Amino acid sequence: MYSFDYERPSGVNDAAASLGEDDKVLAGGQTLLPTLKLRLAQAGKLVDLSGIDELKGISSNGSELSIGAMTRHVDVADSAEVRSAIPALADLASHIGDAQVRNRGTIGGSVANNDPAADYPSALVALGATVHTNKRSISAEDFFVDLFETALEEDEIITKISFPVPESAAYAKFPNPASRYALVGVFVAKTSGGVRVAVTGAGPCVFRQSDMEAALSSDFSSSAISGISTDASGLNSDIHASAEYRANLVSVMAGRAVDAAS
Amino acid sequence: MTTVTMTVNGKNVSADVAPNTLLVDFIRNNLRLTGTHVGCDTSQCGACTVHVDGDSIKSCTMLAVQAEGADVTTIEGLAANGDLHPMQASFKENHGLQCGFCTPGMIMSAVDLVKRHPNPSEETIRSELEGNICRCTGYHNIVKSVKAASEKMGG
Numbered sequence: 369m370y371s372f373d374y375e376r377p378s379g380v381n382d383a384a385a386s387l388g389e390d391d392k393v394l395a396g397g398q399t400l401l402p403t404l405k406l407r408l409a410q411a412g413k414l415v416d417l418s419g420i421d422e423l424k425g426i427s428s429n430g431s432e433l434s435i436g437a438m439t440r441h442v443d444v445a446d447s448a449e450v451r452s453a454i455p456a457l458a459d460l461a462s463h464i465g466d467a468q469v470r471n472r473g474t475i476g477g478s479v480a481n482n483d484p485a486a487d488y489p490s491a492l493v494a495l496g497a498t499v500h501t502n503k504r505s506i507s508a509e510d511f512f513v514d515l516f517e518t519a520l521e522e523d524e525i526i527t528k529i530s531f532p533v534p535e536s537a538a539y540a541k542f543p544n545p546a547s548r549y550a551l552v553g554v555f556v557a558k559t560s561g562g563v564r565v566a567v568t569g570a571g572p573c574v575f576r577q578s579d580m581e582a583a584l585s586s587d588f589s590s591s592a593i594s595g596i597s598t599d600a601s602g603l604n605s606d607i608h609a610s611a612e613y614r615a616n617l618v619s620v621m622a623g624r625a626v627d628a629a630s
Numbered sequence: 631m632t633t634v635t636m637t638v639n640g641k642n643v644s645a646d647v648a649p650n651t652l653l654v655d656f657i658r659n660n661l662r663l664t665g666t667h668v669g670c671d672t673s674q675c676g677a678c679t680v681h682v683d684g685d686s687i688k689s690c691t692m693l694a695v696q697a698e699g700a701d702v703t704t705i706e707g708l709a710a711n712g713d714l715h716p717m718q719a720s721f722k723e724n725h726g727l728q729c730g731f732c733t734p735g736m737i738m739s740a741v742d743l744v745k746r747h748p749n750p751s752e753e754t755i756r757s758e759l760e761g762n763i764c765r766c767t768g769y770h771n772i773v774k775s776v777k778a779a780s781e782k783m784g785g
């Protein structure tokens with residue numbers, strides 16, 4: 369690792385104020401530290417958010433579930449509040465990486481990073497979540513822009529994510545057997561505004577499968593989407609799977625998610 | 631340089647470190663506790679697993695400064711008064727190791743696993759140990775060791 373300075377402020381405003389152009393926010397460090405170690409990134413200063421209490425914790429009022437940016441994957445997975453409001457979200461968190469990663473990694477870090485194979489982006493988009501920052505609120509669909517790219521500005525810090533509680537939802541992931549990241553993951557949510565289907569792992573960025581959404585909105589069953597395919601052009605192709613294989617997995621995982629949510 | 635202070639295996643320790651010092655390097659180089667191993671250094675193998683405030687974490691993927699004020703336990707801190715921890719004894723009895731390189735990390739993960747899942751099924755043991763890689767044993771005897779230890783640990 370290149371050398372850097374380190375700060376642990378106790379408030380969001382202090383953290384934002386101390387973020388210079390070359391500086392980076394540090395959450396669980398499960399993506400940022402490996403990247404710094406490989407010298408794929410460099411920082412003048414790391415601003416550690418772990419001392420900021422207002423970024424932690426989970427609350428729910430029946431129609432909305434709110435999760436602080438510094439809430440760890442293990443805390444989402446084990447939360448009685450998440451399990452009762454949106455069990456699919458707790459289930460998703462319980463399958464991120466491995467136990468040690470879940471004990472450090474946070475929802476804010478995962479969302480800010482927007483890895484094409486990360487799990488959370490699919491949940492945010494399918495559930496119609498809102499990303500709250502120290503400056504504004506951004507809908508999930510506007511937030512995830514492209515490969516590792518989000519709507520966040522340089523000195524913007526995610527404070528929490530709020531999720532409208534759906535009628536039912538489920539996440540089905542085909543994990544890469546080595547990394548546990550999603551080769552393809554599909555999050556299906558049945559909401560008062562219709563059915564939403566979000567796909568991660570398959571393309572450069574999370575996307576909605578609108579043909580499946582239309583079919584499921586009139587008939588919420590896996591047979592309703594069994595004939596619907598996903599265009600492989602533009603999907604990821606790598607040593608793990610071809611674009612065509614991923615396109616097929618979208619159908620398989622979507623079917624499993626619908627069965628689990630029915 | 632920054633001064634870090636934490637509790638490691640019950641002892642208060644303090645040192646001046648560069649902010650980019652990894653917790654595992656602090657443990658191995660500053661404290662000379664070399665039971666915690668570095669297998670990959672890329673956050674995958676779990677050989678570096680220690681407990682921070684009771685949770686298993688990869689100490690190659692945490693900075694020493696992030697452990698400021700924390701309570702850290704390494705493999706050296708498990709035995710009490712010269713008696714092996716039940717998890718250590720169980721790995722020994724059930725041939726849960728061959729070369730032993732992954733073993734400190736396996737045991738630290740396994741202790742946390744049994745704390746979180748007092749009577750774990752084989753499936754739970756296997757999925758909770760996903761962050762620990764062993765190149766020798768084929769895992770069967772590791773799973774057996776964890777199962778046997780969980781019974782002794784009052785699961």
Ligand SMILES: Cc1cc2nc3c(=O)[nH]c(=O)nc-3n(C[C@H](O)[C@H](O)[C@H](O)COP(=O)(O)OP(=O)(O)OC[C@H]3O[C@@H](n4cnc5c(N)ncnc54)[C@H](O)[C@@H]3O)c2cc1C
Pocket residue numbers: 392393394395396397398399400401402417437438463464465466469472473474475476477478480481483485486487488520524525526527547548549550673674
């Ligand atoms: C072995 C391994 C397996 C993994 N498997 C999976 C998996 O299966 N699925 C999955 O989804 N992920 C997986 N991950 C990634 C893991 O979920 C990370 O925890 C997550 O991507 C990043 O979260 P973090 O809290 O560690 O953030 P960090 O690594 O600290 O930060 C990541 C990035 O986000 C920025 N950031 C962090 N917090 C904020 C904030 N509040 N506001 C603005 N910017 C912020 C940082 O500056 C940095 O650029 C895996 C990681 C490892 C090491």
Ligand code: FES
Pocket residue numbers: 667668669670671672673674675676677678679688689690691
């Ligand atoms: S050395 Fe830390 S995970 Fe391999």
Ligand code: FES
Pocket residue numbers: 726727728729730731732733763764765766767
């Ligand atoms: S016993 Fe050799 S790596 Fe596990």
